[in-house]
Amino acid sequence: MAQSTLDSMPGASTGTVVITEPLNFWGGKRVKPREEKNAEPVFEPATGRVLCQMVPCGAEEVDEAIQSAYAAYQKWSKMAGMERARVMLEAARIIRERREKIAKLEAINNGKTITEALVNIDISWKSIEYYAGLAGTLAGQHIQLPGGAFAYSRREPLGVCVGIGAWNFPFVIATMKSAPALACGNAIVYKPSPMAPVTAVILAEIYKEAGVPDGLFCVVQGGAETGSLLCHHPKVAKVSFTGSVPTGKKVMEMSAKSVKQVTLELGGKSPLIIFKDCELENAVKGALMANFLTQGQVCCNGTRVFVQREIMPQFLEEVVKRTKAIPVGDPLLGSTRMGPLISKPQLEKVLGFVSQAKKEGARVLCGGDPFVPSDPKLKGGYFMSPCVLDNCRDDMTCVKEEIFGPVMSVLPFDTEEEVIQRANNTTFGLASGVFTRDISRAHRVAASMEAGTCFINNYNINPIELPFGGYKMSGFGRENGQVTIEYYSQLKTVVVEMGDVESLF
Template identity: 80%
Template sequence: MAHSSLFAMGAASTGSLLLSDNLNFWDGERVAPRPGATAEPVYEPATGRVLCQLTPCGSDEVDLAIQSARGAYVQWSKMAGMERARVMLEAARIIRERREKIAKLEVINNGKSITEALADIDGCCQCMEYYAGLASTMAGQHIQLPGGAFAYTRREPLGVCVGIGAWNYPFQIAVVKSAPALACGNAMVFKPSPMTPVTAVVLAEIYQEAGVPRGLFCVVQGGAQTGTLLCQHPEVAKVSFTGSVPTGKKVMEMSARGVKPVTLELGGKSPLIIFNDCELDNAVKGALMANFLTQGQVCCNGTRVFVQRDIMTQFLEKVVSRTKAIAVGDPLLDQTRMGALISKPQLEKVLAFVKQAKEQGAEVLCGGEPLVPADPKLKEGYFMSPCVLDNCRDDMTCVKEEIFGPVMSVLPFDTEEEVLRRANNTTFGLASGVFTRDISRAHRVAEKLEAGTCYINNYNISPVEVPFGGYKMSGFGRENGQVAIEYYSQLKTVVVEMGDVESLF
């Protein structure tokens, strides 16, 4: 099978790649867009140049993809778990074999550093292998009833599931949603973000090469209109969405009309609490990991950094020094640690947050400005210097709203009770963190933080074995871990009578 996007990746460099491949995929192959449809440009963040053209799918194309997935589901769902596992393990092997090329394509389309992208692809291999291991463990329960009667339960697939991805982890989100879905016996139609459409199609080709039935994993391109068609389609059994809170609400409303279960992984404004008894160097490294991965464009980032007052000076000195040293530039270079933001509007939005923070009284200790790398081919790229804000207050916009850029807001606190109250004073609840040497305090604080994940003495690690998801307006449902199986399957109860029927009539 041809992997045309990947063929060009060996010699590709920043600013050199132009893609003309079809970006839709169903019936086991790439599909050309419908004639006459209006195409939209997709940009390379590091250079600002057009990478390819994307044509949104209309209702007929969405229906074709769903029918393709439905046909494949009938075959796939009847296979034994061990059979599905073998195919998924082969997909994992292919991903690992092509990790460098997939990562390179991801960088060119997304703007993150190659170092991060390679780690993302390695995580995808582990995710695929993990759910392949669970595919043969789908089991029910036997319940003994009076008089020799009994009941048993069966864990069954849902049908055609829809995955709607975000632009910050394009390939990884496609894997994280599809691997548990396929392990449970479902099919999936996946819609990537229109800003990062290219690597999900590569995943579709890999699944096909690994041996899934034709159409089992389909890719449709488009924005809000295409997403609406997917959510409202009567043959879609479940929707899993990663993205913003406003869009998540719309996905939930649309899916509710067809009584479809949804998994929502939405935004966050997560607190990171650093106590005065912490290992300070580790806390500084944790704060950097909590704010600057993928140019700060991570939903679970710990962007409200609460530092106990008596170590604030030392913390700021260390964190500013390390932030200034972050290498920003060509994301395909091994030494680069921060690439370009996803788009020019996103860059302008983040810079506006910094400007507003200054107007509201925050002090910019470093960064927060547009950055033009020395390499001339990057002069139109969407770069900015990573920013640390001091003198922040809880009522500032930069502290209350999700910025989704490389901006760390640092706030002082005095007592544990105080910081817990302030940390939980948000509509979000995706993640949280605490740095302390006091083991009792660590667990006490973790219990009281209102978030789906709490990191103790670390931040932003996401092993596939560990469930991930939010509280409050950060969404519901879980991805990763064994619990994800419950969100891609349904339980059937079978009651068996061994004697005569007792009737009231």
């Protein structure tokens, strides 16, 4: 079943794919939009051509999807954890079998390189396998009470959960939200980003093929209005959102009106601290990984690179040399290491940040310009050359605000105490990193970072087993890891009296 869109992938190349199938999915099948009048074009970032049309779901369609999910939840939640695990493992197997096709479609819709997309699809099936392994372990506690009485707790599903995804990791985020939700016995209605809507419905078809009840994983398309309908719907028990801080605040506000549980994974402006005693080669590699994955469009990127003053010249020389050598171009070529940004407005926004940085006194050491690949079919794509900024200060716009593009801001520091204070002087708190050979310093700095993750002598390593989430305005709740089971379930306490009732009345 999930072969429909994927069938054309082996022979597909950049600039050739057109998607005409419906992008909504509920009741176990793709669903055509009721009306086409509000259709929005979805662009292929590498060429600027229209890939497909995204038609947002209205109130009736959102309700239909949620009712479908609720009916499936009634069946799924009554299954034993091991039964759910078997279905999930089959879904993981199908994804693994079709990884090249899914990765290709992801790269075409998102612009990331095929090399990164393949890694993303592997993360996705591993996520489903991981939570399948936990599905049969869900349990409560038994507590003995006086007089032979006892109590026990039950870990129960929440019901219908809503996932609202971002465009930078379309397939990964859909699996990261659905895998723990399904393991706990929930159903999920998922709304992908309107800019990257095409692979979530592939996941829905795969879950269907694996054997979930019809409606267990639904996909509704749309933007802010559709998201609002999901957050307000009375049958929704939880909303998990990945995206910007302003939108996250709105999601939280809307969900609060009916006291829905919320997980927010929001933006970041993460510090990467490089001490003079580091292994410089690894620090340079870490800085590149911390800034240029997915064209810099990663929320946990370490975009404030603090380098101890004594090694600043060597660091800049090496990082600029390697940044200039990054092959930019067709995302479907295995040799490409940076594709286009997601959209023309995003490209213009990032270039605007570089222009503003120059006005505020930053020095562009390389890149920061629109890039036109030599391949004629890529002339309309949203490419730019990766950029390194020197002479930065803490009060500059490029250092304070999330750019979400391939722009690295490098700042000097002198002492550990000073850099910790500067690193934490931000409203964000998603990630952080430190490079040093001093193991005591490494753990001391990690403990001092006001962030949900701290990488020591590496960066952007996020295995599915590890919890991921933010401090401060980067959000709350966690994704990945065993702890996420707690965010997709609720505890019920059952008290059992074995003797007579003692009453004051």
